[in-house]
Amino acid sequence: MKSFKKILIANRGEIAVRIIRACRELGIKTVAIYSDIEKDSMHVRLADEAVCIGPAVSAQSYLNIPGILSAAEITDSEAIHPGYGFLAENPHFAEACATSGITFIGPSSENMRLGGDKAKARQIMKRKGIPVVPGSDGPVTSEEMLLKTAKKTGFPVILKASAGGGGKGMRIVHEEGTLEQAFHLAQREALAAFGNSELYIEKYIPVMRHIEVQIMADSKGNIIHLGERDCSVQRRHQKLIEEAPSPFATEKFRKKIGELAVKAARAMKYRNVGTIEFIVEPDGSIYFMEINTRVQVEHPVTEAVTGIDIIKEQIKLATGLPLEYKQGSIKPSGHSIECRINAEDPERFIPSPGKITFFYQPSGPGVRVDTAAYSGWVVPSQYDSLIAKLIVHGRTRQEAIMKMKSALDGFLIEGIKTTIPFHRKVLNHQDFVSGDITTGFIEKMGNGGAGNNKGQATSE
Amino acid sequence: MELEDLRELISLLKDTDITELQIEKDGTKVKIRRQTLLSPIEVQTKIPVSPEKAMEETGEEMQRLMTITSPIVGTFYRSPSPEAPPFVENGARVKKGEVLCIIEAMKLMNEIESEVEGIVMRNLVENGQPVEYGEPLFLIEPA
Numbered sequence: 001m002k003s004f005k006k007i008l009i010a011n012r013g014e015i016a017v018r019i020i021r022a023c024r025e026l027g028i029k030t031v032a033i034y035s036d037i038e039k040d041s042m043h044v045r046l047a048d049e050a051v052c053i054g055p056a057v058s059a060q061s062y063l064n065i066p067g068i069l070s071a072a073e074i075t076d077s078e079a080i081h082p083g084y085g086f087l088a089e090n091p092h093f094a095e096a097c098a099t100s101g102i103t104f105i106g107p108s109s110e111n112m113r114l115g116g117d118k119a120k121a122r123q124i125m126k127r128k129g130i131p132v133v134p135g136s137d138g139p140v141t142s143e144e145m146l147l148k149t150a151k152k153t154g155f156p157v158i159l160k161a162s163a164g165g166g167g168k169g170m171r172i173v174h175e176e177g178t179l180e181q182a183f184h185l186a187q188r189e190a191l192a193a194f195g196n197s198e199l200y201i202e203k204y205i206p207v208m209r210h211i212e213v214q215i216m217a218d219s220k221g222n223i224i225h226l227g228e229r230d231c232s233v234q235r236r237h238q239k240l241i242e243e244a245p246s247p248f249a250t251e252k253f254r255k256k257i258g259e260l261a262v263k264a265a266r267a268m269k270y271r272n273v274g275t276i277e278f279i280v281e282p283d284g285s286i287y288f289m290e291i292n293t294r295v296q297v298e299h300p301v302t303e304a305v306t307g308i309d310i311i312k313e314q315i316k317l318a319t320g321l322p323l324e325y326k327q328g329s330i331k332p333s334g335h336s337i338e339c340r341i342n343a344e345d346p347e348r349f350i351p352s353p354g355k356i357t358f359f360y361q362p363s364g365p366g367v368r369v370d371t372a373a374y375s376g377w378v379v380p381s382q383y384d385s386l387i388a389k390l391i392v393h394g395r396t397r398q399e400a401i402m403k404m405k406s407a408l409d410g411f412l413i414e415g416i417k418t419t420i421p422f423h424r425k426v427l428n429h430q431d432f433v434s435g436d437i438t439t440g441f442i443e444k445m446g447n448g449g450a451g452n453n454k455g456q457a458t459s460e
Numbered sequence: 461m462e463l464e465d466l467r468e469l470i471s472l473l474k475d476t477d478i479t480e481l482q483i484e485k486d487g488t489k490v491k492i493r494r495q496t497l498l499s500p501i502e503v504q505t506k507i508p509v510s511p512e513k514a515m516e517e518t519g520e521e522m523q524r525l526m527t528i529t530s531p532i533v534g535t536f537y538r539s540p541s542p543e544a545p546p547f548v549e550n551g552a553r554v555k556k557g558e559v560l561c562i563i564e565a566m567k568l569m570n571e572i573e574s575e576v577e578g579i580v581m582r583n584l585v586e587n588g589q590p591v592e593y594g595e596p597l598f599l600i601e602p603a
Contacts, residue, residue, distance in 0.1 A: 036593060036594050051533055051592045051593075052533075052592040052593045052594050052595075053533050053592065053593050054593045055593070061593075066532075066565060066566055067532060067533050067565075067593065069566055070532065070533040070534050070565035070566055071533045071592070073534075073565075073566065074533065074534065074535060074590035074591075075590070100566065
């Protein structure tokens with residue numbers, strides 16, 4: 001059970017800064033990697049050492065496995081934290097680290113392979129008695145199976161890519177007539193986006209809540225959950241606002257979904273930190289959707305309500321230490337909300353890269369900002385548009401909402417467009433305030449008209 | 461102050477824990493500061509008595525010279541093996557495509573070739589030194 005002396009962070013932006021902070025608190029030295037356009041970025045400034053590994057394009061820099069491993073080698077880094085995105089769920093990378101004698105901070109490559117094969121994951125969960133969204137048993141392998149499964153499931157159905165994610169490679173089919181054509185098109189899209197044309201079918205549930213559970217496991221097989229998060233405020237399957245606990249959850253529901261998550265994690269012999277995503281219907285039916293084999297963007301809301309530093313725990317678990325917490329000691333307290341602030345037009349969500357001429361972040365009790373941005377920083381166009389996460393924690397949901405509104409008003413970012421005005425709109429919307437949010441919320445809000453802050457219910 | 465002197469000062473800095481060095485000699489003031497990044501040490505030179513002439517020379521010289529930079533992360537070696545002589549000595553003439561050095565990455569030896577025909581003026585990194593992407597390795601005078 002050695003502790004690491006030096007960790008290389010194979011990522012950039014706010015999560016790289018986050019990981020550097022956790023390492024510092026543990027007394028571990030940090031190595032940043034960067035592409036040649038990110039020399040002035042915050043994670044490079046804050047790390048103890050930094051290595052330029054390639055040009056701007058991700059494939060040659062943040063996804064450059066040989067370059068990253070070489071950087072770890074020349075800096076004598078004992079472990080690599082992959083953050084989220086990039087190589088975080090790449091089993092080849094995890095294995096390459098192991099081959100080089102470097103500890104990969106995260107789950108095993110088998111966990112990742114299963115997590116990345118959504119059709120298979122569903123199958124395994126189903127066999128272990130975990131409810132999954134009705135649909136195909138494994139991938140769709142023939143047109144005959146396609147039709148049979150769709151009919152059995154009942155229209156509308158959604159075709160999803162086994163190797164997919166991020167809302168891509170999904171197609172909703174409303175009736176039998178368009179099924180075959182949709183299938184072929186979805187296969188082509190999946191092949192183009194993920195290099196794998198395999199698809200599976202699920203019943204399409206248009207109005208549902210996206211509730212996920214944070215899990216943590218040590219190398220001995222002890223697994224606990226840290227409570228649920230509600231991520232129903234989404235636009236095109238991209239999360240925008242997350243909160244913990246879910247306004248939908250009762251104590252009974254929380255216990256049930258927490259136990260299902262631990263059961264799912266156990267079914268795949270999960271190690272380290274991860275999240276089980278569920279679809280929850282208005283009547284409270286819970287279905288396993290997928291497992292995310294990484295630390296997630298929205299982990300701070302769980303940290304706020306539990307007081308546990310998830311990144312530090314990840315690092316400790318990776319050294320082989322046993323879980324420090326027992327399920328009984330996990331008692332979420334208060335309410336936390338996170339807004340993802342993107343460098344995008346707040347109405348059309350078109351990316352808005354460029355120089356931030358003025359940056360002043362909110363603060364105060366229960367207000368946290370995770371960011372790598374600063375005054376004078378140029379937001380690059382080559383990477384994703386998330387520039388800051390604003391997280392608040394209040395004793396009640398109402399207090400958290402007030403804090404978020406106040407914090408949004410106190411967040412000054414000039415020179416680029418950001419989604420702050422959008423978040424203000426959501427926080428003022430009647431349905432959000434009442435906790436009545438489903439994944440259809442954003443569209444509904446849009447149809448209600450910009451500036452309709454009182455949120456009259458519109459017909460779907 | 462010759463460029464050779466600057467080189468010597470830079471390696472002096474690298475071999476010690478000194479983070480900043482300021483020297484005044486023959487009317488030239490030089491300040492060299494080490495950054496925390498694994499990148500070349502920053503050099504600031506104050507121009508001596510006849511500024512235009514000095515600027516001209518340095519400017520011209522730098523424009524003439526081609527910098528060969530590292531395309532990968534790894535460890536720089538001047539010779540194919542520890543006992544062997546360097547691939548190229550300073551002052552040697554090289555052809556385009558000729559191997560200048562090896563950068564070892566993940567136990568693989570990557571040969572770095574000259575992009576031009578010319579004379580190797582100087583090496584900018586020492587044997588066994590770790591290098592990053594874009595790190596200047598050699599100055600070559602195309603000829």
